[in-house]
Amino acid sequence: MSNETWLITGGAGYIGTHIADEFIRAGKSVILYDSLYQGLEPRITYLRAHHKTEIPFIKADIRDYNEIEGAIRKYKVDGIVHTAALKAVGESMEKSDEYFQVNLEATNELIEIAKRNSVKKFIFSSTAAVYGSPDTMDPCTEDGPKAPISPYGDSKFQAEAKVTAFINTPGNFGTSLRFFNVVGTAAPQLLDNSVENLVPIVLGKLNKGQAPEIFGTDYPTADGTCVRDYVDVRDIARAHLAAADATSALPPAMNIGTGRGASVREIIDLVLQATNKSDTEVIQSPRRAGDPAFLCADVSLAKSAMGFTSKYSLEESIRSLF
Numbered sequence: 001m002s003n004e005t006w007l008i009t010g011g012a013g014y015i016g017t018h019i020a021d022e023f024i025r026a027g028k029s030v031i032l033y034d035s036l037y038q039g040l041e042p043r044i045t046y047l048r049a050h051h052k053t054e055i056p057f058i059k060a061d062i063r064d065y066n067e068i069e070g071a072i073r074k075y076k077v078d079g080i081v082h083t084a085a086l087k088a089v090g091e092s093m094e095k096s097d098e099y100f101q102v103n104l105e106a107t108n109e110l111i112e113i114a115k116r117n118s119v120k121k122f123i124f125s126s127t128a129a130v131y132g133s134p135d136t137m138d139p140c141t142e143d144g145p146k147a148p149i150s151p152y153g154d155s156k157f158q159a160e161a162k163v164t165a166f167i168n169t170p171g172n173f174g175t176s177l178r179f180f181n182v183v184g185t186a187a188p189q190l191l192d193n194s195v196e197n198l199v200p201i202v203l204g205k206l207n208k209g210q211a212p213e214i215f216g217t218d219y220p221t222a223d224g225t226c227v228r229d230y231v232d233v234r235d236i237a238r239a240h241l242a243a244a245d246a247t248s249a250l251p252p253a254m255n256i257g258t259g260r261g262a263s264v265r266e267i268i269d270l271v272l273q274a275t276n277k278s279d280t281e282v283i284q285s286p287r288r289a290g291d292p293a294f295l296c297a298d299v300s301l302a303k304s305a306m307g308f309t310s311k312y313s314l315e316e317s318i319r320s321l322f
């Protein structure tokens, strides 16, 4: 399995480049495909230098179906890791049509192209957002209620169904991996450049000399702030390798998290400690609509199905950023 060729869509993105890094280390060939809407070409330059290998990169939109089919044929692709997506929850409320086009329709088309070209493996980047805003303090299990509250979460949830139909066809393999909150980096060159996640948001504020902000301090959690499951991007990449190399059929969807919760206040404190700014004032603002008190993964399925458990601690993830 190590000499397989994998197409990684979103291959210049934060998670896509980490998956490429892990796959190359495991002896696989990767073809990267990205429109550079959010992706960064210097990340690919870094991977090429780091692994001393040529990595084909196609700069194109995933809605350019001729281009993507041409790439799959040219490189005789064995499997697809599909990370390309629009992922800003707030923006998805205003641009829901575009979110469904990129995250759902293009995923469906990509699966049709895979079928036409005998690509047998498909691993899809899904998200904890499929669970919506649960009002329990229990970890989310894969077969528990799914109630996305944003077009982003809904587009991913509906796309999962397309992936499930593909992998249910005899001879096909794959799964949808539901990532929780992704943090950390394998190298400074691969850092997360988005403004969606708490850690980059806090760092961005600190870099501008501004105070970090907590939305809601009256939740029914130990310190009153929201609790989330922060999983290292290197563990996300390891989970993809485990899924790619699995020798028996995988469940249609699996949570990828740590199974441990950390609060917003704990994360901010860790970032302040790491930047020697522990005396920085932290603004306490009212709750935001739609934020559940607790959203953490039950991680038992990924462990039993493919032997995957997370390896990096939260402290290691935060340290990797500096």
Ligand SMILES: NC(=O)c1ccc[n+]([C@@H]2O[C@H](COP(=O)([O-])OP(=O)(O)OC[C@H]3O[C@@H](n4cnc5c(N)ncnc54)[C@H](O)[C@@H]3O)[C@@H](O)[C@H]2O)c1
Binding pocket: 009, 010, 011, 012, 013, 014, 015, 016, 033, 034, 035, 036, 037, 038, 039, 040, 060, 061, 062, 063, 082, 083, 084, 085, 086, 087, 102, 125, 126, 127, 128, 178, 179, 180, 181, 182, 183, 194, 197
């Ligand atoms: N980062 C997280 O915490 C997190 C959590 C859950 C799920 N996810 C999912 O993981 C995947 C990767 O996320 P990421 O954090 O690496 O984000 P990212 O923005 O760094 O990567 C996504 C990549 O997709 C590319 N892209 C977007 N639209 C495209 C299009 N139409 N055609 C071609 N390329 C396009 C972007 O340029 C970008 O490089 C996404 O599907 C996201 O929904 C991320």
